[in-house]
Amino acid sequence: MGLRGTNQEFGRPYNRRIVLEAIRATGPTTRGRIAAEVGLTVQTVSTIIRELEEQGYILSNREEPRGRGLPPTTLRINPEGGYAIGVYITPLGLDAALINLAGDVVGSVHSNAARCSPDEAFTLIGSMVAELRALRGGARMLGVGLSLPGPFGVESMSFVGPTTMVGWGNVALRERLAEVTGLPAFIESDMAAAALGERLYGRGAEFADFYYLFIGVGLGGIMVHEGVGQRGAWGNAGEISHIPIVPDGELCPCGNRGCLERYVSLEAFNRRGLGEAAYADAIGPQLRAALITIENLFDPETVILGGLAPPSLSAELARVAAELPNSVSARHDRKAPRLIISDGGPHTVLRGAAALAVAGVLSPRFGQLFAPGQTQLKGLAA
The missing domain is CATH 1.10.10.10 (Winged helix-like DNA-binding domain superfamily/Winged helix DNA-binding domain)
Incomplete structure (x- = not known):
């Protein structure tokens, strides 16, 4: 493990x-x-x-x-030994799920409140959590974990553009989450929460070293080494969305041109208005370049493609990445394909967010993902 x-x-x-x-x-x-x-x-x-x-x-x-x-x-x-709630906020809306100790989704709720303000979101979260808690009235509720898109603490990138929560800078996330839910509260980026969910409950459990490529409204990823997510100096390692992949390419809200997220993300897919196969073909060169960059940088056992993309779109992306260029991962003794698709679906990030709360309650000093000594995600409002 x-x-x-x-x-x-x-x-x-x-x-x-x-x-x-x-x-x-x-x-x-x-x-x-x-x-x-x-x-x-x-x-x-x-x-x-x-x-x-x-x-x-x-x-x-x-x-x-x-x-x-x-x-x-x-x-x-003991699946009924305790429950936690995972909450996920994106520019498209809000999702929450009640998760038992075995990682099973007991119930989930969704709100189509797109690009909602912090006040609107936390009002909704309070109602959603109350609805979920009622599914197991009287049971032990360990805490609530909230995930949202990053990066954090970077003025030119955080809460800027269509793939982030614009207007959410300097929000006291942990305090407000605890206030509206009455539960111990924990915060994590969506890509890191999803990687935790993948490691605990998905195909990531098969590997000691894997890279989790998260396709959400935007794009992110994180390297998991010996079960531990690699976070970087300020907790933003894996924000591959802003790798300049196309010289003098599309203008990105961060101010650079040709950033990977402008080509590979749900926002890019929806903006281009193409069918899934046509879109995958169009961005195939950028996706393949990103994958071999990940391989050469991190040398993972495999790259796991997960996130919010529909299974049919994930399958098309895997199709165009089936024949990857040479990299350090092109080994004859491989035991896994260079790219595999997560089987966890959109609930992976919610299960990871809930698991964050379980870990935070059981290990109060080590509440953040994944290793001892990390007590808060740098760059987030406490």
């Missing part, structure tokens, strides 16, 4: 989260297997298991003896 526990003194909350994730990913499982996977002693794991079981996060079962000795106790996640 990639993530490893820590023996540092401050790491106990983090280890709780890692053990819970290991049980979710591999259960039914045993204490010994978990200890081997996360790099902790069986004694440490047993102590954490006892706490998690007492708190109702996991379930244990011992099979009937079939010979000498007692069979080991098997452990699995």
Whole structure:
């Protein structure tokens, strides 16, 4: 699964989260297997298991003896041990989903409020979260995670142009989210939340090192290395949307020309007014150039194409990228295709946002994605 526990003194909350994730990913499982996977002693794991079981996060079962000795106790996640809510804001509207501890979508709601103001959005979020909480009245609600398009903290790019939330600069996102929901609140970029959802619940669970290419209204991506999302100095690593891919190309709202997002994104698809196959053919050169750039920069096991694109459009994009130019990823000993399509669909980002809340509550000091020591996404209003 990639993530490893820590023996540092401050790491106990983090280890709780890692053990819970290991049980979710591999259960039914045993204490010994978990200890081997996360790099902790069986004694440490047993102590954490006892706490998690007492708190109702996991379930244990011992099979009937079939010979000498007692069979080991098997452990699995308790889906009803807690719930979290994921919220996703885009220029197209708002989505929210109630997610259980196993990552299942219990219910979801959508609002077509396009390009809404912060006041409008948080009023809607309050109502949407209340509706979702009513689906499991009286159940333990761990928190709410909010995701929205980046980059953040970059004056010439943040909240500028048709692919971002214009007018949302300097909004106290975490405080307002907590206020309207009454829950512990956590914030993340959409591409990073989706990568977390992919790693936990999608095809990303198969790989220790993958690049998640997120096609939303705009475009983003993030490299996941040994289960940890690589964030950069200010949390904006992976904003490939503003790579200048076409010399003297289309003018971008950031002020540069030929930025990748002007060609590869849902905004570009809708603006061009072409059918899916024709659009994929038209932007094929830009997409292939972006993919081999990603490969040469990060050397991933594979690139996972996910986000909000309809499955039919994703299939067309994969078609035009089937024959990629040479890169460091063109290896004879590959175990996976260079590009695969996520099977998580639009719920991936919501599941990731909800998982962020679960991690933040279980590991209070390590609430942000993905690694210990990161306590807030730089550039976001606290």
